[in-house]
Amino acid sequence: MPYRSHGVEEFKKLCAERGLSVTHQRQVIYDALMGMRDHPSPEAIYEKVRRQIPSISLGTIYKNIKTFVDSGLLREVSLHHGSARLETNLEPHHHLVCLRCKTIVDLDDDDVEPVRLKSDVPGGFRVQRYSVEVIGLCQDCAAE
Amino acid sequence: MPYRSHGVEEFKKLCAERGLSVTHQRQVIYDALMGMRDHPSPEAIYEKVRRQIPSISLGTIYKNIKTFVDSGLLREVSLHHGSARLETNLEPHHHLVCLRCKTIVDLDDDDVEPVRLKSDVPGGFRVQRYSVEVIGLCQDCAAE
DNA sequence: TGACATTTTGATAATAATTATCGTTTAATA
DNA sequence: TATTAAACGATAATTATTATCAAAATGTCA
Numbered sequence: 607m608p609y610r611s612h613g614v615e616e617f618k619k620l621c622a623e624r625g626l627s628v629t630h631q632r633q634v635i636y637d638a639l640m641g642m643r644d645h646p647s648p649e650a651i652y653e654k655v656r657r658q659i660p661s662i663s664l665g666t667i668y669k670n671i672k673t674f675v676d677s678g679l680l681r682e683v684s685l686h687h688g689s690a691r692l693e694t695n696l697e698p699h700h701h702l703v704c705l706r707c708k709t710i711v712d713l714d715d716d717d718v719e720p721v722r723l724k725s726d727v728p729g730g731f732r733v734q735r736y737s738v739e740v741i742g743l744c745q746d747c748a749a750e
Numbered sequence: 751m752p753y754r755s756h757g758v759e760e761f762k763k764l765c766a767e768r769g770l771s772v773t774h775q776r777q778v779i780y781d782a783l784m785g786m787r788d789h790p791s792p793e794a795i796y797e798k799v800r801r802q803i804p805s806i807s808l809g810t811i812y813k814n815i816k817t818f819v820d821s822g823l824l825r826e827v828s829l830h831h832g833s834a835r836l837e838t839n840l841e842p843h844h845h846l847v848c849l850r851c852k853t854i855v856d857l858d859d860d861d862v863e864p865v866r867l868k869s870d871v872p873g874g875f876r877v878q879r880y881s882v883e884v885i886g887l888c889q890d891c892a893a894e
Numbered sequence: 895t896g897a898c899a900t901t902t903t904g905a906t907a908a909t910a911a912t913t914a915t916c917g918t919t920t921a922a923t924a
Numbered sequence: 925t926a927t928t929a930a931a932c933g934a935t936a937a938t939t940a941t942t943a944t945c946a947a948a949a950t951g952t953c954a
Binding site for chain 2: 913914921
């Protein structure tokens with residue numbers, strides 16, 4: 607059973623709203639993604655899509671991921687992958703992350719009300735720490 | 751003024767506790783990091799360290815970052831950089847992230863008490879959304 | 895529907911980030 | 925200070941991603 611099911615017509619509508627052409631590749635990539643509830647890498651998507659379109663190119667996967675993200679059909683989990691980012695502050699704290707310039711600013715643990723889970727975390731997950739990401743635009747980027 | 755200042759003796763102590771040899775390169779890299787309050791990339795660290803040791807190799811930066819992270823002197827901001835990770839769930843939600851196998855599991859927005867900041871966010875940051883990362887070990891990885 | 899303009903695809907080359915290799919240098923220890 | 929192990933710098937190799945471009949597919953409009 608697919609995780610987030612959309613019919614063919616639904617996908618065509620989504621494309622139409624965004625001015626995207628509807629190609630077979632695009633539709634299979636989108637369906638594959640909707641059927642994956644983990645958070646797949648481009649490579650993992652490629653492996654899955656290849657079972658339906660063996661001739662598809664990895665470049666096509668990358669191009670369509672970018673297209674989907676740009677048009678708001680998908681989102682990237684990590685806002686600053688591409689290169690490692692290090693931190694020296696080992697105390698509990700949080701982050702302000704700018705979507706545009708990728709700058710990360712620390713937010714003190716005391717500035718945020720303690721994170722509290724309503725229910726137990728699923729299946730024996732052993733919690734070490736919480737980190738809140740406050741996502742948006744920094745002053746400079748907000749000013750366009 | 752350095753952000754998080756440590757004397758030479760302090761650094762030697764940290765190394766001794768972890769069984770690391772104290773090299774000039776290591777010390778300069780560590781000092782540089784402690785003086786950067788943004789969250790630098792390896793390349794940015796390299797540029798800064800190079801001003802003091804022009805002959806240093808980028809490989810040495812990478813090797814020592816790894817050494818420092820492994821021994822708990824540093825931390826990586828993104829727990830899953832290295833390749834992009836996509837998500838289809840555009841509703842507000844949160845993540846359980848396993849430090850070991852890097853698996854990301856969604857946590858419903860309703861399962862977490864609303865995030866509340868005690869103070870105003872600094873300098874006109876425009877908040878779009880909050881995302882809580884619950885960081886630890888999944889059941890399988892916790893079982894070693 | 896068919897012709898034309900535009901977009902997308904697949905193949906491949908190019909680039910960027912990171913890791914591995916290896917001979918030389920440096921640090922730890924006795 | 926001599927010995928051993930670890931770390932360094934140079935460089936090659938790998939991995940992830942982006943760019944290029946001719947051929948194929950899509951959208952549109954007469």
